[in-house]
Amino acid sequence: MGDGHGRPIARPNLREMPIIETRDLRKVFRTLVRRPGVAGTIRTLFSRDYEDKVAVEGVSMALEEGELVGYIGPNGAGKSTTIKMLTGILVPSSGLVRVAGLVPYEKRKENARNIGVVFGQRSQLYWDLPLVESFELLRAIYGIPEKRYRANLDHFIDVLAMGEFLKTPVRQLSLGQRMRGDFAAAMLHDPRVVFLDEPTIGLDVVAKEAIREFVAQVNRERGTTFILTTHDLADVERLCRRIVLIDHGTLVYDGEVEALRDRYGTHRTLVVHLAEDAPDFHVEGAELEAREGDIVRLRFDRRTISAEALIRRVADRYGVTDLSIEEPELESIIRRIYTEGYDAAPTVAPV
């Protein structure tokens, strides 16, 4: 590692210390109570009424180096507050936080060398300058050795196809180009942890996929740890094995995406294309969800009947031209947790 050439492809997973660790992390914002109207505004000027708003309430989690974790929650759940505490720009009200062995708010500058950040909504490139000059500035800021800088930059120019707009001022770049620039900017200094906040927001399908592929590749090849905050759950489905769900400042789920799917995604839909019309279509063990002409949608609980058994029952009785099974989307699962709560969500299907 010290020779300045390449990083270990696979990192040992046996470190005693997780790269990111929080314990009972809590953040309370104290805000001045504002009153409406002109009279209210004047009263607010002299008022000392404060209101405590709990943004993060006792979040504990541990991430191993090289993980790619989706940090998900509805607006105002406390996601960005957590990220700000991890990046060292917000001091927790109580609890422990450690990133790569450092307490971020105590060692902001040292911590900054270990992390990279990408905000989909806010560029950290220098608006008036050509893209490449932002990179040059970052080289000076992080003191990246010339050889390392060259190698990284060439690699990113290649992978992110930035060659043609390298000399364009950032304000003239398209959103897709700017995001690619922001990704390169966040990773030039080989951070061990990268925070992605809505990195694909507003991008078209092709650009989204390019960004996702880039993240997956960097994670795979460099062992960089990523925390992905997003409302686009397709990002999570594509990239993350692990997901951390937060709501009202509290952790509601921390585990594998698959496990979440297993637990909540108990229902599947079998879509059947019938060869001939069957007005009295009926199969035991499945519920007729919808029917459009000769296409029938059957909802079934995969714990009471297997897909195979159901297909056999259908095929025994009716002529079938085509079959497909639809899995529930992560989005619908998570929506269910938000609305029903994690514990309230049934483990046994009530149907």
Add this chain to the structure above:
Amino acid sequence: MAVLPRARRSAGEILAPYVAFAAKAFSREATYRMEVFTNVGSLLVRLYLMKAVWTALYAQNAAPAGVSLHMVLTYTTIALLMSLVLEIDGTRAIRDKIREGTIATDLMKPISLPLYFFSDGIGMTLLHATLIIPALVMSLFIVRIDVPSPAVLAAFALSFVLGYLVNFTLNFLMNCVAFWTLESFAAQLMVRWISDLLGGQIVPLIFFPGVLQQIVLALPFAAVYSTPLLIYVGTIPPSGYALALAVQLGWFVVFSAIGIVVWRAAQRRVVVQGG
């Protein structure tokens, strides 16, 4: 590689980002060429008005003791030329960055933000300083000014640098107010007017009567414009240089210390909008 014990960085490596910031600010300012030329234009207009007002005042009234019209015009002209660089406020960005929330991303970088603003300001200043010579040449068509001896000029230059530093720390403190109330613009404007008046940019402080003069000369604002200017026109004699410069240095040290305390407090309470 960050796992390795942190290698000690050399002074050059530590300074490198700030030199880069200054260079970038210089080239960024250079792209706003129209604004730069407008500055010189407005300076010449202000200079012309100054000359008209002072000449009229002197024609109607007896000249105050020891201050000739010629001296006042020299003073005013140099003051306006100084304002070309002293009115550049690199720390104004603090306010914008807090309002737009971009201060958060800056704090995620391994740099000292006060030094960043300082070097950014230096870069801007250097670009605007290149205008001093052409502005001076054009000014000479409007007024004739005295040029003192090289020794006095050297003392003036040193005093000017100290004044620049005091000005920076004052601006920095004012802009840091934005950490507490997001709208600090009005307060800022008021302080600027007061400091322009009490700093001796518009009217030489030696025109203030008696005790008032003692007070305004003792205020920190005088360290920015008044001290270097009074050295230039000779009101502060060479025997007074040491004290005058020491007072400027003292203000710089005091405001830097306050600045450090304020900055620490500000960093602790960074609440980014939309957080």
